[in-house]
Amino acid sequence: MDLWVTEYQTPALGFSCKSSETLRIEKTPFQDLAVVVTEQFGKMLLLDGMVMTTDCDEFVYHEMIAMVALNSHPDPRKVLIIGGGDGGALREVVRHPKVDKGVLVEIDARVVQASRDFFPQLACSFSDPKAELIIADGIKYIKEHKNEFDVILVDSTEPVGPAVALFSPEFYQSCFEALKEDGMLAVQSESPFFNSEVIQMVYGGISRCFPLTDLYLANVPTYPSGLWSFTVGSKKFDPQTIRSLSNQPLKYYNESIHKAAFNLPNFVKEIIGLD
Ligand code: AAT
Structure with missing residues (x-):
C-alpha cells in the first residue's frame, strides 16, 4: 500500500512524499510530531504537519x-x-x-x-x-x-x-x-x-x-x-x-x-x- 504524507505549504499547494513507514506520531506538550520514512528523501521529521528536516537535504x-x-x-x-x-x-x-x-x-x-x-x-x-x-x-x-x-x-x-x-x-x-x-x-x-x-x-x-x-x-x-x-x-x-x-x-x-x-x-x- 502506498501512503503519502503531505505538507500544505500554502492553502493552495500540497507537497507530497510517498512514505513506506510511520516511525513515530505523537502530540507533545508543544506540537504534533511525526517521523516518517519517505522513498525520496529518507527519514523526515514533521512538526505540526510541516517538514523540519530530512536525511537527504x-x-x-x-x-x-x-x-x-x-x-x-x-x-x-x-x-x-x-x-x-x-x-x-x-x-x-x-x-x-x-x-x-x-x-x-x-x-x-x-x-x-x-x-x-x-x-x-x-x-x-x-x-x-x-x-x-x-x-x-x-x-x-x-x-x-x-x-x-x-x-x-x-x-x-x-x-x-x-x-x-x-x-x-x-x-x-x-x-x-x-x-x-x-x-x-x-x-x-x-x-x-x-x-x-x-x-x-x-x-x-x-x-x-x-x-x-x-x-x-x-x-x-x-x-x-x-x-x-x-x-x-x-x-x-x-x-x-x-x-x-x-x-x-x-x-x-x-x-x-x-x-x-x-x-x-x-x-x-x-x-x-x-x-
Ligand atoms: N533544524 C531544522 C529544524 C527546525 S525545528 C525548530 C525547533 O524550534 C523545533 O524543535 C521547536 O520545538 C523549536 N522551538 C520552537 N519555539 C521555540 C522556543 N520558543 N524556544 C526554543 N525552541 C523553540 C527548523 C525548521 C525550519 C524550517 C521549516 N520549514
Whole structure:
C-alpha cells in the first residue's frame, strides 16, 4: 500500500512524499510530531504537519544556518542555538575549530528524543564535550543572558505556536543584548516566494537593533518553494567577509557559496526594500 504524507505549504499547494513507514506520531506538550520514512528523501521529521528536516537535504540548511556567521566572525568561541532540537545546527557549531562551547536551547524535549531515536547523524552532536543541551523556552533563556555569546543562531519553526515570539522585535533586541560587543545573529527567515511578509518582519526587526543586516539564500528542496532565506544581524563584522574559515569538508557550504549566497534576485531585494 502506498501512503503519502503531505505538507500544505500554502492553502493552495500540497507537497507530497510517498512514505513506506510511520516511525513515530505523537502530540507533545508543544506540537504534533511525526517521523516518517519517505522513498525520496529518507527519514523526515514533521512538526505540526510541516517538514523540519530530512536525511537527504538536512546538510544544506544546517551548514548554511551555521557556517555563514561562524566563518565571518573572527573568533566564534561561544555559540547559542535557539530551537534546532534535532541537533543538526549544533553538529555544525561544535565541529568548527574555533568554537569552545555550543549551547542549544530547545523548548520541546520530544524533538530531541525523536532525533536521538531516528536521526543519528544529527543527534551525534549532543554527546560532544563542547555541547550543552538545555530544555527551555528560548524567549525566557535569552532574557536572562547578557553580553555572553559571540554568535547566536535561531533555528526555529515557522512563526506559529511556541515560535511566534522568536520573530518579534523584542526578541531580536534580547539577542542583541545577549551578544558580546562584536557578536553576530543568524536566523532562518522562510521562503521569499511564500513568506515575504515574514522576511520583512525579520529583516525589519533585526535592522532596527543591529548596525549591519543582510539576507542570504540557499536551496532546501523539502522546504516550501525550495528557496530558503536566512537573515544576519551583526554588531561589527560584515557577514559577507570570511574571517575564520573552518577546514572541515562540508557538503554544501564553501567559500564561493558564502559570497554567492548574498547575491539576491531582484524580487528578493524588493521584499527587503533594496534597489
Ligand atoms: N533544524 C531544522 C529544524 C527546525 S525545528 C525548530 C525547533 O524550534 C523545533 O524543535 C521547536 O520545538 C523549536 N522551538 C520552537 N519555539 C521555540 C522556543 N520558543 N524556544 C526554543 N525552541 C523553540 C527548523 C525548521 C525550519 C524550517 C521549516 N520549514
